[in-house]
Amino acid sequence: RLQPGNFLGGEMSLDAGAAREAVSELAESLGMSVEAAADGVLTIINSNMANAIRSRTVQKGHDPREFSLVAFGGAGPLHGVDVARDLGIPEVIIPPYPGITSAAGLLTTDLKYDAIRTEFQVSSNADGERLTRDFETMQVGLVDQFKADGLEAGAVTYQRSGDLRYVGQGYELRVPVADGPVDDASLANIFKAFENIHTAEYGHVFEDNPIEIVNIRVTGVGQMPKIELPTQSPGGKLDDALLEEAQCYFRLDGEQQIMATPLYERDKLPVDQTFKGPAIVLQKDTTTVIPPGAKATAQAGGNLLIETGT
Secondary structure (H helix, E strand, O other), X not given: OOOOOOHHHHOOOOOHHHHHHHHHHHHHHHOOOHHXXXXXXXXXXXXXXXXXXXXXXXXXXXXXXXXXXXXXXXXXXXXXXXXXXXXXXXXXXXXXOHHHHHHHHHHHOOEEEEEEEEEEEEHHHOXXXXXXXXXXXXXXXXXXXXXXXXXXXXHEEEEEEEEEEEOOOXXXXXXXXXXXXXXXXXXXXXXXXXXXXXXXXXXXXXOOOOEEEEEEEEEEEEOXXXXXXXXXXXXXXXXXXXXEEEEEEEEEOOEEEEEEEEEEEHHXXXXXXXXEOOEEEEEOOEEEEEOOOOEEEEOOOOOEEEEOOO
């Protein structure tokens, strides 16, 4: 499915013969064809990726069928539809530049710092003045950190919170704390908020048990500049994006078949015009595979939306 002459926008050539020779050793040991062995390798790879997604969704009570799969990275769009089908995910989103999506995220993700201080203060004898001093000291430290990072004060927001528990418990709950001095009224609000959160989380409170402030924290978030993605031009006809046609292997109705597959240049895909698989979309930083039964649409915002057909 990778095209030897169109890899990295044609700047790098792939050795299809060497790849076939490498897989042939495995195929010979298994007593199968090279194509069947390669298909088996792909199946195992896709299954492993699907299982990784299950560990972050199904095992945490989320149904992956209710989500879209964003396939990025240089190889993500090669496997996206097959992985999504394994999970019953109805659509796959290919970002405009999948190969640099992680890097773009690293550059544009907001900066976040947490300052934490251990307190171990019990509700019956909580020291509001000490809490106020500690909150202010931590926030001043974060202000200095953001200045060192070159962020303007107006681009930074701060949020205070505490980790609270009933005395004797082995776990804490995060409770938001209002800005300003921590006086008796503030302490009452903090402990009441803890009881509300405890009720929401566990369905009950221990009214006679003292509450302990284990840690307090200040979280600072600095907003980084965002990248404005270029909008996709409407383009012309789908045929204008066609580079050539290749013979590619796909699994159809449980059988591996070789199929005539159009190769499209992503930059020239017309907006809002749907085309069916099998098809392969080429761009410099990735190759997107649209297998039989799936269909794809280039969107004005730059994404390529693939309906998996599940």
